[in-house]
Amino acid sequence: MATTTDAAPSCCVAAAAHAIPAEPRPITFLTAWFCPFAQRAHIALEERDAAYEPIQAMEFAGAGFSKQDILIANNPKAEVPTLLIPRFSCASSGDAKSVAIYESLVCLEYIDEAYQGGESYYPGCPVQKARAKLWLDILAKV
Numbered sequence: 095m096a097t098t099t100d101a102a103p104s105c106c107v108a109a110a111a112h113a114i115p116a117e118p119r120p121i122t123f124l125t126a127w128f129c130p131f132a133q134r135a136h137i138a139l140e141e142r143d144a145a146y147e148p149i150q151a152m153e154f155a156g157a158g159f160s161k162q163d164i165l166i167a168n169n170p171k172a173e174v175p176t177l178l179i180p181r182f183s184c185a186s187s188g189d190a191k192s193v194a195i196y197e198s199l200v201c202l203e204y205i206d207e208a209y210q211g212g213e214s215y216y217p218g219c220p221v222q223k224a225r226a227k228l229w230l231d232i233l234a235k236v
């Protein structure tokens with residue numbers, strides 16, 4: 095479920111050049127209730143107590159999907175999950191209001207690094223971390 099926490103990514107808290115505005119906006123989380131990939135991101139957002147606003151951006155439509163414009167406009171793959179990181183993030187550039195992050199495992203890594211409120215999802219040891227990523231890669235192809 096959506097939270098109203100105003101927590102900002104710690105990278106942005108630390109970087110003076112990317113000061114947080116008075117009213118930090120939440121991540122926009124483009125999701126679909128039936129999508130297991132989106133559920134990965136959903137669990138991570140909840141676990142890290144991130145402020146986010148979920149939008150059901152895709153529904154079943156016949157043999158395919160009906161997608162909202164916001165998903166098509168922000169993700170060239172037009173897939174969920176997609177995170178729209180608001181402009182206060184250090185990743186912002188140009189006039190864009192937000193930066194899109196997609197691919198569920200990339201979303202997980204972003205949330206893991208940006209919201210350091212809990213133990214990392216990955217082992218600290220580089221070898222074990224690489225092994226964990228290998229397993230994720232294997233499972234993604236099952």
Ligand SMILES: N[C@@H](CCC(=O)N[C@@H](CS)C(=O)NCC(=O)O)C(=O)O
Nearest residue numbers: 129130131172173174175197198199
């Ligand atoms: N590799 C992607 C897969 C995401 C994915 O396949 N999402 C499905 C919904 S479960 C989707 O958005 N499909 C849209 C389409 O196939 O056009 C990830 O891990 O995020």
